[in-house]
Amino acid sequence: MAIYLTEQSRILVQGITGAEGGRHTRRMLAAGSDVVGGVNPRKAGGTVDAEGRVLPVFGTVREGVEATGADVTVVLVPPASTRAAVMEAADAGIRLAVVVTEGVPVHDAVAFHAHARARGTRVIGPNCPGLISPGRSGAGIIPADIAGPGRVGLVSRSGTLTYQLMHELRDIGFSTCVGIGGDPVVGTTHIDCLTAFEDDPDTELIVLVGEIGGDAEERAAAHIRAHVTKPVVGYVAGFTAPEGRTMGHAGAIVSGSSGTARAKREALEAAGVQVGRTPTETARLVRARLGRGMRTAPD
Structure with a gap:
């Protein structure tokens, strides 16, 4: 599915x-x-x-x-x-x-x-790469040859990090990968995707990729704590971003302690999410969770 x-x-x-x-x-x-x-x-x-x-x-x-x-x-x-x-x-x-x-x-x-x-x-979206259900269909600009079907669901604010995490976990595969976009106003949020992946019987683990700016990841953390039973592994980009400067995406602006990568990581970890410090470490965390008796490919 x-x-x-x-x-x-x-x-x-x-x-x-x-x-x-x-x-x-x-x-x-x-x-x-x-x-x-x-x-x-x-x-x-x-x-x-x-x-x-x-x-x-x-x-x-x-x-x-x-x-x-x-x-x-x-x-x-x-x-x-x-x-x-x-x-x-x-x-x-x-x-x-x-x-x-x-x-x-x-x-x-x-x-x-x-x-x-x-x-x-x-x-x-807007300003997003779209989504792909490997082996089924893709709508947008995500290349189809990065990874195949599997049981990991991915939601990301960053298009580039969508591709990188797909590449890092290409041996495991994905149910659906969604790049929601990094603008201040987007139509589908982390929470929307978390809810859909929670209800999807073929998604066993969720990867959430965030970045600096706004409070989307903090709100996602609160939702995970209250409503998500499946394991979630996260990554937040932007630990070295200077305060007050737009970094790539229009929504990636840090002001004081609000919207920082550190604050987002702390909120996710408090909700029980394992957060990698790099995409490669994030992939290792996914493999560790999948190795605890979880299946890694569709039947």
Whole structure:
């Protein structure tokens, strides 16, 4: 099993005719994802050739949904167009919108998250690599050849650290890996993924990757203490980050003692989470927990 994305997911790509949209569409298809078409109002009625498949280009998301039964969209449009793209997808009944675009204005993100939530659409991102259920499907830009299927669930604020932890644990494998994005406002949180992994019978251990800025990891720690029974192993990036400076992600800002890596690590450890000091040490902690009688691959 997996969370949010399975082999039954049918994917549209908003921005499929652009350079990035085309490149990542081909990668998703090569990974086995069921990409069924794309959306570009200016090129409606055309097609895109990708990995031996001819994909239709629709003028609207609703047309794509009606023609293909798509239930997932990957948003690869410029920042100025992202708000309208996500709202259009939600209005068309898309259940999952993966917003890869970075540089989305915060007020636009707030608006489209509220709009999507009211219509029952889950948003992952913005400024995220998306998610992958290895061996089943991927939506976004996570390479499919890093790791295969297994029984570890991964949720991360950092795209790069998503890839690194997948590589470190490639011999074990994953149920689903979710890069939620590092912006101040994101649609799917650590807590959302923790809840889904807790309910997923094929996820036996959860890896949580955080970084400096905000209080998402502290809130996740409180949720773990109250609601998560499965083992959780964590990693927090940013121990050497200078105070008051943005570090990569727009949400990665430290102010005084708030949002520091140390505070986050302490909160997670107080909730019973083992926290690695490096990605490699984090992987060793995962192996140690899995070695205590836990299975490491699907039946």
